[in-house]
Amino acid sequence: MQEIITPSPPYAGLDAYFRRHQVTRLLLVCGSSMQQLPLYRYFSELENRCGIRVTPFSAFHPNPEWHSVQLGAALCTAHGCNGITAVGGGSAIDVAKCIWLEAGKPSTPLLAIPTTAGSGSEATSFAVVYKDGVKQSRSGCLPSGVLLDPELLRTLPEYQRKATLLDALCHGIESRWSVHATGESRGYAVQAIRQVLEHAQAYLANRDTGNAGMLHAANLAGRAINLARTTAAHAMSYQLTAHCGIAHGHAAGLCLAAVFDELVDRSHQPEAPPALSAALEDIADAMGCPDPPSASEAFRSFLAWLQLPVPAVGPDVTPEALAATVNPERLANTPVTLDETTLCRLYRSILSQISH
Missing domain, CATH: 3.40.50.1970 (Rossmann fold)
Structure with a gap:
């Protein structure tokens, strides 16, 4: 213990x-x-x-x-x-x-x-x-x-605050829909999501209550991923960090937005695992949203609210190059199969949004 x-x-x-x-x-x-x-x-x-x-x-x-x-x-x-x-x-x-x-x-x-x-x-x-x-x-x-x-x-720079906040939020969301989620990890994940969003404004304003709340929220999210592990969004994020020069949490947030949309769409298909719908409902509830599509949209709105810097995307950064090096072990934790064609499509969507 x-x-x-x-x-x-x-x-x-x-x-x-x-x-x-x-x-x-x-x-x-x-x-x-x-x-x-x-x-x-x-x-x-x-x-x-x-x-x-x-x-x-x-x-x-x-x-x-x-x-x-x-x-x-x-x-x-x-x-x-x-x-x-x-x-x-x-x-x-x-x-x-x-x-x-x-x-x-x-x-x-x-x-x-x-x-x-x-x-x-x-x-x-x-x-x-x-x-x-x-x-x-x-x-x-x-x-x-x-x-x-x-x-x-107290001395954290603004960009680092935003990036680490996103990392904690992604940990909470991903651990909840991970195929390895347990009853214990689900409890940690839901608490973490709620607390990150609750304390976001005060944390970004460097207030004592916000710093304390976010530190506790990140710890809860860490306990959740310790049991359930991260999924596709984190697996995809490392490529953006390496090739676009952005912080890990920033990259994770960009990738999670695309994966969130994908999972919401796939949850309506007949072959979708029943646990996926339950996970998305829990996430939506933790985010204070009426349903998963609203939660996915709210996450994108949250990203926009953070006003993160636009990454530099070089000509050699292509969806195909990024997709070819994603860790398959992390992908396996995701509740639906994301093949290379799907990864290319998701990366194309991410790159199109950050290039404009």
Whole structure:
């Protein structure tokens, strides 16, 4: 069971967590912006105050490479670290998870402290890392503890707020219609969808209530995808991120809009699985819409309301090229079959809309 640590000043819950797990040497996986966060002082003073030696590790980038994991694991071993903590977005947390798999032990506490409200990586047991440019998924690495501190979201840039918000919303929607949805994941998904939409305005305005609400919503969405996994929209989004230079959540939102329309249309066909209609009805209800077509339209309206920047689409970015490299495993989680011809059609629709 994952421990949720409260952020009450001056982070007394963190002290208690480290004492409980008898941490004496800590590997701190964090981005370059760590010095701007309220937590920087806490970790800077940890050795003098609690006798816990902190070894920072920041040699990684977004979409982290396996080489970074190897460097971090070697550092963890060389310094005899018996605890690992990640402070950052999905990349920092994924790197820490992979380092834990490589250099940690089952008893080594892995703590995640997200500084964005979107990826939900702090609540999932899998991580993404790239090896020779190919995306790899690692499993079995659920953090033992998580600190949800809305203060850490105060410095998020506007575009990152919008993109991470979309990532959390897509996680909630996709996990609900995933073929692997369970009773538990459905509950998390519906709550996440409602809370993302409820707190969107306050979150984008950088209000305390919005930051706290969105952080909790992203965590719920992370719990949902941990059980049900993501589907076609996420499978398709990675190609847009790679070729159009947009944030992951932005790409996921664009792809989900197309997939949402497709699923609503296919749900009326005789061969559609009964679970699809039930899932779409739940999503519509969570979005405050009377029916699935209205929910699909509302999602597109939400995208328009966010006023996201128009991606740069080069001449070599074609529907055929994008469709040819979509991960078939993620596609298999989708409640209807999306063959390459369908993917090309969906990508063509997406590209036509963002090119004008």
